Amino acid sequence: MSGTPYSGTYVALSGGVGGAKLALGLSRLLGPALSVVVNTGDDFDHLGLRICPDIDSVLYKLAGLSDEQRGWGRAGETWNFMQALAGLGGESWFQLGDRDLALHVERTRLLRQGETLTEVTAHIARQLGVASHILPMSDDPVSTEIDSSEGRLPFQRYFVEHQCRPVLHGLHYAGARVARLSDAVARALQAPDLRGIIICPSNPYLSIDPILAMPAFLKALQAADVPVVAVSPIIANAAVKGPTAKIMRELGVTPSSLTVAQHYRGLIDGLVIDSSDHAESDAISLPVLQTPTLMKTAEDSERVARAALELCARLAGEARKVAP
Amino acid sequence: MSGTPYSGTYVALSGGVGGAKLALGLSRLLGPALSVVVNTGDDFDHLGLRICPDIDSVLYKLAGLSDEQRGWGRAGETWNFMQALAGLGGESWFQLGDRDLALHVERTRLLRQGETLTEVTAHIARQLGVASHILPMSDDPVSTEIDSSEGRLPFQRYFVEHQCRPVLHGLHYAGARVARLSDAVARALQAPDLRGIIICPSNPYLSIDPILAMPAFLKALQAADVPVVAVSPIIANAAVKGPTAKIMRELGVTPSSLTVAQHYRGLIDGLVIDSSDHAESDAISLPVLQTPTLMKTAEDSERVARAALELCARLAGEARKVAP
Numbered sequence: 001m002s003g004t005p006y007s008g009t010y011v012a013l014s015g016g017v018g019g020a021k022l023a024l025g026l027s028r029l030l031g032p033a034l035s036v037v038v039n040t041g042d043d044f045d046h047l048g049l050r051i052c053p054d055i056d057s058v059l060y061k062l063a064g065l066s067d068e069q070r071g072w073g074r075a076g077e078t079w080n081f082m083q084a085l086a087g088l089g090g091e092s093w094f095q096l097g098d099r100d101l102a103l104h105v106e107r108t109r110l111l112r113q114g115e116t117l118t119e120v121t122a123h124i125a126r127q128l129g130v131a132s133h134i135l136p137m138s139d140d141p142v143s144t145e146i147d148s149s150e151g152r153l154p155f156q157r158y159f160v161e162h163q164c165r166p167v168l169h170g171l172h173y174a175g176a177r178v179a180r181l182s183d184a185v186a187r188a189l190q191a192p193d194l195r196g197i198i199i200c201p202s203n204p205y206l207s208i209d210p211i212l213a214m215p216a217f218l219k220a221l222q223a224a225d226v227p228v229v230a231v232s233p234i235i236a237n238a239a240v241k242g243p244t245a246k247i248m249r250e251l252g253v254t255p256s257s258l259t260v261a262q263h264y265r266g267l268i269d270g271l272v273i274d275s276s277d278h279a280e281s282d283a284i285s286l287p288v289l290q291t292p293t294l295m296k297t298a299e300d301s302e303r304v305a306r307a308a309l310e311l312c313a314r315l316a317g318e319a320r321k322v323a324p
Numbered sequence: 325m326s327g328t329p330y331s332g333t334y335v336a337l338s339g340g341v342g343g344a345k346l347a348l349g350l351s352r353l354l355g356p357a358l359s360v361v362v363n364t365g366d367d368f369d370h371l372g373l374r375i376c377p378d379i380d381s382v383l384y385k386l387a388g389l390s391d392e393q394r395g396w397g398r399a400g401e402t403w404n405f406m407q408a409l410a411g412l413g414g415e416s417w418f419q420l421g422d423r424d425l426a427l428h429v430e431r432t433r434l435l436r437q438g439e440t441l442t443e444v445t446a447h448i449a450r451q452l453g454v455a456s457h458i459l460p461m462s463d464d465p466v467s468t469e470i471d472s473s474e475g476r477l478p479f480q481r482y483f484v485e486h487q488c489r490p491v492l493h494g495l496h497y498a499g500a501r502v503a504r505l506s507d508a509v510a511r512a513l514q515a516p517d518l519r520g521i522i523i524c525p526s527n528p529y530l531s532i533d534p535i536l537a538m539p540a541f542l543k544a545l546q547a548a549d550v551p552v553v554a555v556s557p558i559i560a561n562a563a564v565k566g567p568t569a570k571i572m573r574e575l576g577v578t579p580s581s582l583t584v585a586q587h588y589r590g591l592i593d594g595l596v597i598d599s600s601d602h603a604e605s606d607a608i609s610l611p612v613l614q615t616p617t618l619m620k621t622a623e624d625s626e627r628v629a630r631a632a633l634e635l636c637a638r639l640a641g642e643a644r645k646v647a648p
Contacts, residue, residue, distance in 0.1 A: 048433045084426035098422040102408035109372045
């Protein structure tokens with residue numbers, strides 16, 4: 001990323017597919033100056049393998065390996081393992097592609113050898129040629145659980161097996177309270193040349209809140225004296241993808257960028273919202289930058305990333321102006 | 325297998341591919357009246373998965389899933405997992421097909437849940453529609469190790485990674501001395517209607533000796549008052565497949581059916597040898613049945629199986645004649 005017009009380092013907070021789109025844009029602009037802190041609340045053990053859906057989505061996206069049509073997993077994927085597993089009477093509710101499986105097997109092997117998830121993820125990112133740092137939010141276990149019309153469900157049962165159909169009443173992030181900051185995340189947030197923190201347009205409840213639910217993380221984030229900017233996952237009162245709008249309605253709030261602003265109140269200094277959400281910008285009591293936020297191509301991702309970095313720079317300038 | 329002309333039950337001893345060919349023939353003739361006791365000396369942990377090469381060869385062969393062209397693994401196999409694993413910098417010296425992988429993942433999962441290898445194998449055999457009983461030689465670990473020109477090597481390193489190239493000086497079956505008989509193997513060998521025990525044409529040193537090296541097994545085999553018949557893996561002083569002849573030369577013996585007879589001396593009551601080994605039959609001081617033993621098709625397997633069962637019946641008849 002030589003010739004980048006950006007100086008200093010940045011931290012992004014991301015869930016899976018939606019957040020990874022912005023992370024890609026940021027990564028193309030910032031390269032090794034970007035650390036993406038990724039939600040691990042969805043991680044689970046399945047078939048004896050450790051599965052980290054959000055980390056993998058970010059890895060594949062930044063490595064240029066993700067399947068853009070299907071919207072998840074690897075491009076050129078095949079499903080012969082799953083077919084054979086079904087033939088053996090194995091569990092087949094969670095789809096694991098043949099290529100994707102290599103990542104789960106290799107990660108599980110390295111974890112069993114005693115490496116941390118942070119070390120394993122760094123190793124795999126290097127192997128895949130990813131220049132930015134992909135950091136699990138913690139090496140300690142945090143599990144997102146859903147209180148729903150079907151009772152309390154582990155995240156993947158709710159998200160994949162029940163396909164978010166049960167009505168969501170509340171969320172728990174088991175383990176978050178005691179989860180420790182990894183050295184890598186602490187270093188990223190405490191970097192002297194840190195210029196901004198960007199919350200990617202992931203589902204605030206399912207993907208970003210598990211990160212913020214860790215007091216150790218929240219404290220380090222708040223101690224970082226840099227602008228915090230979120231990119232809203234809502235466009236024209238609907239989520240681009242996934243259950244964000246449905247969950248907002250079930251939690252009794254209007255699916256809107258205003259709701260996103262209120263959700264992150266006290267935490268963010270500015271919000272990037274879609275151009276179509278024009279009426280919203282007045283109601284949001286925060287600096288707002290409007291731009292088309294739908295990301296279909298890598299160029300879209302880069303454009304929205306540029307907007308988020310611009311808002312960071314603008315907020316940093318303003319902060320400097322009011323400084324004594 | 326209704327209408328079978330065979331009464332009673334049989335036990336076969338088998339290694340992987342070579343032995344599985346005869347096991348297939350026996351299985352087609354005997355169905356659930358056959359128990360195949362399979363070598364587990366080659367079993368090993370790889371990538372966090374428990375791999376049982378000989379059990380899998382027998383499973384796939386009897387389920388009609390084996391790849392006849394390649395000679396190992398599953399038909400219609402794909403290799404996308406391996407390719408992706410190599411891309412992650414993972415270990416790629418041991419080839420695991422995408423479909424084959426399902427078996428290793430499911431077996432490892434069930435073993436971790438506390439099931440025995442015998443239980444897991446029975447479950448998988450049922451799922452694959454195999455009527456005969458496929459029994460691991462023991463649920464206790466036995467590891468075949470090779471003393472070679474490259475030092476002592478675990479079996480798979482010798483067999484797969486070094487492709488049997490190092491000169492073999494000796495073999496060890498670590499754990500064999502204390503390995504216990506499983507209930508399933510004990511029941512098969514002690515069955516009141518047992519009619520014969522057949523040693524399949526597997527490599528005597530690498531595949532059959534690990535089974536016989538268990539004192540618990542050898543004692544149960546010798547206590548079974550039925551004919552024990554071996555099918556020679558040697559045709560015209562060469563092994564049909566694999567390193568049997570090479571190993572015999574390295575151990576200082578001539579690759580021949582006579583050597584096989586001498587190797588199993590005191591244990592077997594008769595030997596099935598190939599029609600081409602005519603000169604041998606006189607030198608072997610045991611009842612011999614000659615028949616073409618090359619097995620290329622399922623019909624070949626059935627024909628050789630019929631010969632082995634015929635020799636068992638003949639020996640049982642003779643035993644009856646000399647009984648008081």
